[in-house]
Amino acid sequence: MDDQQSPSDDAKAQGLTTGPLYLEDPDLEGDTLREECGVFGIFGHPEAAAITALGLHALQHRGQEAAGIVSFDGSRFHSERRLGLVGDTFSRREVIERLPGNAAIGHVRYSTTGETILRNVQPLFAELNAGGFAVGHNGNLTNGLTLRRELVRGGAMMQSTTDTEVILHLVAQSKRNHFIDRFIEALRTIEGAYSLVSLTNKKLVGARDPLGIRPLVLGEFEGCPILASETCALDIIGAKYVRDVEPGEIVVFDERGAQSHKPFPPKPPRPCIFEYIYFSRPDSIVGGRSVYDVRKAFGAQLARESHVPVDVVVPVPDSGVPAAVGYSQHSGVPFELGIIRNHYVGRTFIQPTQSIRESGVKMKHNANRAAIEGKRIILIDDSLVRGTTSRKIVRMMRDAGAREVHFRLASPPILYPDYYGIDLPDRGGLLAATHNLEEMRELIGADTLAFLSVDGMYRAMGYPGRDPANPKFSDHCFTGAYPTNLTDQDQVEPTPRQLSLLAEAS
Known part of the structure; x- marks a missing residue:
C-alpha cells in the first residue's frame, strides 16, 4: 500500500x-x-x-x-x-x-x-x-x-x-x-x-x-x-x-x-523475542515472564556493556521507559523524563511544505529543557530501524541544550527482515544492515552509540548467552537464523514482500 x-x-x-x-x-x-x-x-x-x-x-x-x-x-x-x-x-x-x-x-x-x-x-x-x-x-x-x-x-x-x-x-x-x-x-x-x-x-x-x-x-x-x-x-x-x-x-x-x-x-x-523487546504491553506476562521486568533487565545489561559518564538517563517514550529505568538503577545515574510524548497525535494532515513536515516529530515528542539543559545525557530506546526519528530526537536534545548526547538501544542491531508478522523493511532499508557502528553514530548525530549484544540479551533473559545449536527464541532479525521454511521467499518467480508502512516519504 x-x-x-x-x-x-x-x-x-x-x-x-x-x-x-x-x-x-x-x-x-x-x-x-x-x-x-x-x-x-x-x-x-x-x-x-x-x-x-x-x-x-x-x-x-x-x-x-x-x-x-x-x-x-x-x-x-x-x-x-x-x-x-x-x-x-x-x-x-x-x-x-x-x-x-x-x-x-x-x-x-x-x-x-x-x-x-x-x-x-x-x-x-x-x-x-x-x-x-x-x-x-x-x-x-x-x-x-x-x-x-x-x-x-x-x-x-x-x-x-x-x-x-x-x-x-x-x-x-x-x-x-x-x-x-x-x-x-x-x-x-x-x-x-x-x-x-x-x-x-x-x-x-x-x-x-x-x-x-x-x-x-x-x-x-x-x-x-x-x-x-x-x-x-x-x-x-x-x-x-x-x-x-x-x-x-x-x-x-x-x-x-x-x-x-x-x-x-x-x-x-x-517464541518471538520482540514480544519482550517491543510488542507486548509492559504489564503483560509472556511465557511466564513479566515483560516490564525483562525490559528493565535489558536496560541493566546495556549499562553493564556500554556505560559512559553522564548526568541523566533519558528514555525515548514510551517504549524506552522500562529499559531506561533498568539502566538508571544499575548505573546509579538519575532517571529523568527529558522527552515528553504527546499521546494524542493520531493521524496528521498531509503538510503543505517539506519545512513544516520536518517539524512533525515535535508533534509526537518534545524536549523537557529543564531536565536536560547543560547536561550529559544517555538516550535509551528499544530498537533502531531506519534511524530517521533517532536523528531528529538527538538534534532535539542538542537544541534543548544537552551538552553530550549518547544513544543506547536495548536490543541488538536489526540486520534481517522478518516474515512472521513484524513489519520491517528489506535489508536495504535497515540502517544496521547497511552501515557500520561509526557510520550509524555519525548519521544520527550522537556522541556515542551502542546496542545491547545478542549474548547480553540472552543473559538478561536468564541464560548464559545464545546457544547457536538451541536458541531459546526466534531472534532471526538479529542473527538471520529463521526458525521455519520461507517458502514464499524461496520461490523462483518474484513475490511481493510484506507490506511495509515504514518507507520514508520521497
Missing part, C-alpha cells in the same frame, strides 16, 4: 474518513516497529461481544488500523468490522447490541499482508458445508502466497488479500468428517507464525504454531473460557489467567467442556 493512498471506497461507504486525505507521518514512524495483530475469544457468556470489545481495547497496541468482532447467538452469526480504533466503533451500545450471543471472537489489525481495506478486516467469516466458521489470525504465513496461488488455480475465489483467508479455504476443502480434523489438516499445510482464534456454531477453538512464535494465553471469566494474545486482555475484565496455550497445541471449548489436541511432533519452542 502506498503511504499516500486515499481512503478506500469501503471506508467511505462506512463514513470512516474525515477530511481530504490522511497518512501516518513517516517522519514520526521511521524507527517504529509495527505491531502484528491481537486476538481475543470467549465462550459461554451472555455478554460475549461486550467482553470481547473490552479485551480488544487492552490489545489495541497490537494493531490500530482496524478491529472486528464476530458473535454467535445459537442460530446466526453476526459480524461487525470497521477500520479505525476499537473505541471508534465498539464503545457504542448500538453496535454491541448488533452482536448478540454467548460466544464471540475479536481481532485488532495491523496489516503485514493485504491492504488496509474493509474486506481484509478480521475476523474473516465463511459459510462452510458444515456451518459457519470465523477466524482471527495473529502472525504471518511464510507459505501463504504459494498456497493462495494453488487454491486459486484450483478454482477458489478469494474475497480478501490477506493470508488468513487461505486457512478458511483449506478447512473448507478438507474431506475429513469432523471439524477439528479438518482444522488440523489445514494447519498441517501452513508454515510460519500463527496464533488463531476460531468460532463455529458449536465451538471456540484456539491454535498456536508448533514453535510458539506468536503468543496465546488461556483465561477464565465467570466460569467461561477466554483466549487472548496477552494477559493484559484478561486483566481488563478481571479474568483469571489459567496458562499459556502450548506451542503446537489446539484447544477446543464447547458445551461438553474443554479438549486439547497436540497433532504436531514436539519441537523446542522459539
Whole structure:
C-alpha cells in the first residue's frame, strides 16, 4: 500500500474518513516497529461481544488500523468490522447490541499482508458445508502466497488479500468428517507464525504454531473460557489467567467442556523475542515472564556493556521507559523524563511544505529543557530501524541544550527482515544492515552509540548467552537464523514482500 493512498471506497461507504486525505507521518514512524495483530475469544457468556470489545481495547497496541468482532447467538452469526480504533466503533451500545450471543471472537489489525481495506478486516467469516466458521489470525504465513496461488488455480475465489483467508479455504476443502480434523489438516499445510482464534456454531477453538512464535494465553471469566494474545486482555475484565496455550497445541471449548489436541511432533519452542523487546504491553506476562521486568533487565545489561559518564538517563517514550529505568538503577545515574510524548497525535494532515513536515516529530515528542539543559545525557530506546526519528530526537536534545548526547538501544542491531508478522523493511532499508557502528553514530548525530549484544540479551533473559545449536527464541532479525521454511521467499518467480508502512516519504 502506498503511504499516500486515499481512503478506500469501503471506508467511505462506512463514513470512516474525515477530511481530504490522511497518512501516518513517516517522519514520526521511521524507527517504529509495527505491531502484528491481537486476538481475543470467549465462550459461554451472555455478554460475549461486550467482553470481547473490552479485551480488544487492552490489545489495541497490537494493531490500530482496524478491529472486528464476530458473535454467535445459537442460530446466526453476526459480524461487525470497521477500520479505525476499537473505541471508534465498539464503545457504542448500538453496535454491541448488533452482536448478540454467548460466544464471540475479536481481532485488532495491523496489516503485514493485504491492504488496509474493509474486506481484509478480521475476523474473516465463511459459510462452510458444515456451518459457519470465523477466524482471527495473529502472525504471518511464510507459505501463504504459494498456497493462495494453488487454491486459486484450483478454482477458489478469494474475497480478501490477506493470508488468513487461505486457512478458511483449506478447512473448507478438507474431506475429513469432523471439524477439528479438518482444522488440523489445514494447519498441517501452513508454515510460519500463527496464533488463531476460531468460532463455529458449536465451538471456540484456539491454535498456536508448533514453535510458539506468536503468543496465546488461556483465561477464565465467570466460569467461561477466554483466549487472548496477552494477559493484559484478561486483566481488563478481571479474568483469571489459567496458562499459556502450548506451542503446537489446539484447544477446543464447547458445551461438553474443554479438549486439547497436540497433532504436531514436539519441537523446542522459539517464541518471538520482540514480544519482550517491543510488542507486548509492559504489564503483560509472556511465557511466564513479566515483560516490564525483562525490559528493565535489558536496560541493566546495556549499562553493564556500554556505560559512559553522564548526568541523566533519558528514555525515548514510551517504549524506552522500562529499559531506561533498568539502566538508571544499575548505573546509579538519575532517571529523568527529558522527552515528553504527546499521546494524542493520531493521524496528521498531509503538510503543505517539506519545512513544516520536518517539524512533525515535535508533534509526537518534545524536549523537557529543564531536565536536560547543560547536561550529559544517555538516550535509551528499544530498537533502531531506519534511524530517521533517532536523528531528529538527538538534534532535539542538542537544541534543548544537552551538552553530550549518547544513544543506547536495548536490543541488538536489526540486520534481517522478518516474515512472521513484524513489519520491517528489506535489508536495504535497515540502517544496521547497511552501515557500520561509526557510520550509524555519525548519521544520527550522537556522541556515542551502542546496542545491547545478542549474548547480553540472552543473559538478561536468564541464560548464559545464545546457544547457536538451541536458541531459546526466534531472534532471526538479529542473527538471520529463521526458525521455519520461507517458502514464499524461496520461490523462483518474484513475490511481493510484506507490506511495509515504514518507507520514508520521497
